[in-house]
Amino acid sequence: MAPYYLYGMSASLYTAKARSYLRKRQIDFVERAVGHPHYQQDIMPAIGRLIMPVLETPDGQLIQDTVDIVDFLEAAEPPAHPVQPTTPRQLVTAHLLELFGGEGLLRPAMHYRWNFDDENIAFLAQDFAGCMIMGGDSVQRAQVFDMASGRMRSAAVAFGVTPESIPAIEASYEEFLALFSAHLETAPYLLGGLPTNGDFGFVGPLFPHLARDPHPSALMKATAWRVWRWCERMQAPGVDAPEYGDFPGAFFADDEIPSTLRDLLAYIATENLDEVLAQVAAIDEWLADNEVVEGEVINGKPARRMLGQVTFEWRGLPLTISVVPYRLYVLQRLQEAYRGLDEVSRQSDVELFEAVGLARLLTAQARRSVRRVDNREVWGPEQEPNL
Numbered sequence: 498m499a500p501y502y503l504y505g506m507s508a509s510l511y512t513a514k515a516r517s518y519l520r521k522r523q524i525d526f527v528e529r530a531v532g533h534p535h536y537q538q539d540i541m542p543a544i545g546r547l548i549m550p551v552l553e554t555p556d557g558q559l560i561q562d563t564v565d566i567v568d569f570l571e572a573a574e575p576p577a578h579p580v581q582p583t584t585p586r587q588l589v590t591a592h593l594l595e596l597f598g599g600e601g602l603l604r605p606a607m608h609y610r611w612n613f614d615d616e617n618i619a620f621l622a623q624d625f626a627g628c629m630i631m632g633g634d635s636v637q638r639a640q641v642f643d644m645a646s647g648r649m650r651s652a653a654v655a656f657g658v659t660p661e662s663i664p665a666i667e668a669s670y671e672e673f674l675a676l677f678s679a680h681l682e683t684a685p686y687l688l689g690g691l692p693t694n695g696d697f698g699f700v701g702p703l704f705p706h707l708a709r710d711p712h713p714s715a716l717m718k719a720t721a722w723r724v725w726r727w728c729e730r731m732q733a734p735g736v737d738a739p740e741y742g743d744f745p746g747a748f749f750a751d752d753e754i755p756s757t758l759r760d761l762l763a764y765i766a767t768e769n770l771d772e773v774l775a776q777v778a779a780i781d782e783w784l785a786d787n788e789v790v791e792g793e794v795i796n797g798k799p800a801r802r803m804l805g806q807v808t809f810e811w812r813g814l815p816l817t818i819s820v821v822p823y824r825l826y827v828l829q830r831l832q833e834a835y836r837g838l839d840e841v842s843r844q845s846d847v848e849l850f851e852a853v854g855l856a857r858l859l860t861a862q863a864r865r866s867v868r869r870v871d872n873r874e875v876w877g878p879e880q881e882p883n884l
């Protein structure tokens with residue numbers, strides 16, 4: 498039987514998340530670049546946009562989106578240890594970490610990739626062109642990189658990377674490295690001895706951009722060896738944690754969220770809560786002004802993923818960023834996990850999230866949910882807004 502195929506790029510944030518999951522799970526797969534003729538001729542038209550990663554299953558199904566890819570594989574290839582913890586605090590925390598990793602760490606990832614051309618650009622030019630076209634001469638390769646890097650530099654601005662915000666982005670990232678390093682002093686993964694969907698969320702920005710591009714790689718190696726080793730660990734099959742001795746291959750016992758992880762959650766509250774709430778409010782406002790029906794592709798076309806802009810305050814700066822409906826989709830998963838718990842378990846989540854300053858995330862919602870159908874984000878049913 499054919500294996501799974503993963504279409505993506507070595508430099509791509511979300512490809513790294515899916516690749517890491519496939520490797521850890523030791524699922525038989527072959528990675529192909531998006532320059533592969535099958536991606537160009539068949540997969541991209543079927544998905545309707547240039548986007549990665551895409552998983553092609555042995556029976557020819559196409560799945561775009563890392564959340565859906567992981568869900569699919571958890572069901573199709575049942576693991577010995579499911580990627581989502583089953584105890585209430587660890588379950589909801591893992592969803593929160595997946596949201597923060599995939600969406601909340603975009604600013605440092607984009608800044609450290611696109612604002613250090615002296616050190617990064619020659620590497621990036623080869624890394625991008627190598628995956629985007631198979632062969633091609635140096636002029637074609639340079640054209641492809643110019644087009645892709647132009648898009649990504651605009652995306653960096655859309656995520657809030659501007660000359661005014663750069664000092665705050667760097668200070669915030671240094672704090673993050675210190676907190677994650679302190680946690681990794683105690684355990685090889687975010688929730689103990691096994692990776693969760695939270696670890697896979699983190700690896701997207703941390704590996705291809707921040708551990709692999711020349712400038713941030715040097716910074717991480719010099720200042721956060723534990724984090725660098727975790728990035729390496731996330732590329733390996735199995736647990737890969739020799740420096741932790743015989744650490745138990747399980748999540749922390751008794752649904753524990755250790756103090757080093759609570760510190761990281763409190764950091765996420767300070768750094769990212771207002772941003773997520775601003776996105777929810779902006780989408781609610783957009784829906785107040787625009788008539789949509791359930792099931793309609795958001796923004797009409799799958800290629801248009803942003804829904805205007807929103808301004809919020811971050812580290813004392815007004816920051817204007819694009820509104821990304823997909824973020825609601827990931828947030829909803831946290832909330833659905835929370836709502837699916839019994840009363841006592843929900844209470845234990847409320848206590849944890851209140852203590853670290855994240856309680857609003859358990860219930861904040863716009864007047865419609867975001868769903869995914871046919872590899873596209875679509876509007877879900879109406880619901881009571883909670884802003």
Ligand SMILES: N[C@@H](CCC(=O)N[C@@H](CS)C(=O)NCC(=O)O)C(=O)O
Nearest residue numbers: 509510511547548549550562563564
């Ligand atoms: N939510 C999606 C996001 C995928 C995504 O944004 N991929 C980026 C690369 S890391 C992309 O394809 N960008 C292409 C472009 O916008 O030109 C996922 O989790 O897979």
